[in-house]
Amino acid sequence: MVLICPPVLKRTTTMTFPLMKAGFLFLIFCTTSSAEMRWLALLRQSSVATRGAVHERVEICNIKELSKKQSKICQKNLEIMNSVRLGAELAIQECQWQFKSRRWNCSTGGKRIFGKILKTATREAAFVHSITAAAVAHVVTRACSSGQLQRCGCDRTVRVKPSQGFEWSGCSDNIAFGTAFSKSFVDARDLRRARKKSKPRALMNLHNNEAGRKVLEYNMKLECKCHGVSGSCELRTCWRAMPAFREVGIILKEKFNGATEVKPIVSGKYTKLEPVNIRFKHHTDTDLVYLRPSPNFCELDEKTGSLGTHGRRCNKTSRAIDGCELLCCSRGYISQNRSERERCRCKFHWCCYVECQSCVRTVEINTCN
Template sequence: SNHSYFLQKICLSALLLTATSTSSPVRYLAKLSSVGSISEEETCEKLKGLIQRQVQICKRNVEVMDSVRRGAQLAIDECQYQFRNRRWNCSTLDTLPVFGKVVTQGTREAAFVYAISSAGVAFAVTRACSSGELEKCGCDRSVHGVSPEGFQWSGCSDNIAYGVAFSQTFVDVRERSKGSSSSRALMNLHNNEAGRKAILNNMRVECKCHGVSGSCEVKTCWKAMPPFRKVGNVLKEKFDGATEVEQRKIGSTKVLVPKNSQFKPHTDEDLVYLDSSPDFCEHDMKNGVLGTTGRHCNKTSKAIDGCELMCCGRGFHTEEVEVVDRCSCKFHWCCYVKCKQCRKVVEMHTCR
């Protein structure tokens, strides 16, 4: 039904943006799917994990919620890619919150999750604007005329202003509704904005040449978002250099400042955190930590993906496995590539 299709589209975003609920998303989705035939606006009311103000935004922007879901999935996929070789590898759980309790604590992992999630929503909504999916927005019409460099602004410039504004409205409202003066609310709001800045500060100009035989007599250009992988790379660097902060009152305003006064103040683009992270070595389902037993490791690496660090000193198993690769590929005129299948035995190492 349309009702359950809408639920499937939006549930992931609701799960990702929920930091405190402990009910099972599978049971929750099944329960909602049995409500019956109701309007999509009424469905917004039934979505567990959204606060009332988010429900109101959902009702006013039902067509945008599919982009919110896509943004949430983008964020999960990118988080798992960026942390694939680390002890905490951004695994999702069948309980809420989907990343485990590590995101309910003020850790640097939580900082990354909030930043990449906020960026994912902004990115997906902007992409939907540019592709003509949404009636409320389109290309950025403020980019027009001739640039100082002499090229003509044309084509469809990404409407990042709309995507960022929607992310601020929908994602940040959770922290603002609780009163944004607590240390954790300030941390979340800061990291949400840092996620969006990772897109804004990496916008690029793309151009197309027009002229005889591909000459560039006339060049038309437009503004485009970076690939989301670039956003993930930027935020992963910010994660590695995240600043530990504490709350301080300056005048009548509560702000976050570096815990170590010798460190320079963080910028709007940096990630900040309040609490030290666990080592993620041992299985601890109470806190959503899966541990590293059974994880693949690199025997020759001295970095965090190496067996010594990944396995937390517990040692590792080694086994020989056969893998099949394409090899001896040849291009045949015209026009296909033919390859052989080569089998080889490789060593695979997994943590004890």
């Protein structure tokens, strides 16, 4: 359930976050003009001039795609925006890996990042919001632990000696800081829309953003190192560590498969999201929710953002979604033989090199009509 309070008249305190020294990786993406997740336009910034003039650096924060609050956070904490951008890149990579064999494969081609899919309140949009919020939190937290941020380091709150036979040591990941920044920056635009107008789509986005962060937070792990003679483990020192982001992606993909269709319900001054089917169990804080059914993504449809599956490679022996029958939407497929050259018959020579021959093998490529 998502509850949105009435507009707050008091001026709230803006969180400030530490600076980051690492530079941006370079990727080229087109601008997104969609009202949803417009801050992804940061992906088209090749770098942040951390050593440049102040006015040059602040210009990055004044791009039209950022809300006023996001722009203020950027200006006060410029160098941490490297982590925001890297988080967006990580989210896209994970999204494309998780959906590589589905009709919607998390494509970022065309004039907008993710096309128009974010304009529709489908479960695909829900997944993008959750994976992106989680990725930003993950990258910021990792930057804390690695010492890249000046005012954020390891989590020092887990220092009380427990009774389980180990003591806290090492560098526990500061997940509280990472999730707080993600919430402040990523949620800024939708939080304003939800408070002032109780927009159902804003409520949906906020819930899914938080679901992504909760999945990351709830799957923190205890990692330990043994100390003692000959590895006797007489003493263990342990710390809290984040899961690998691939694990987060797998969990959120499962949440995508079991996402709940919801509808807005007005109750007095509040608006909340309730399941469309009252026989279904109510969604939890880690479940994904959506407002509109997804298109079948079989054909090109500019209105929904569907790119269709024409020309996609498929597996003719599979009965799953990557199989030619389902992926090609029963339109049939074309099989072609292609010659590929690869290394083969490799031998190791002492010392120390490997010698291989070059072989040609024929592979069958199946593409959807």
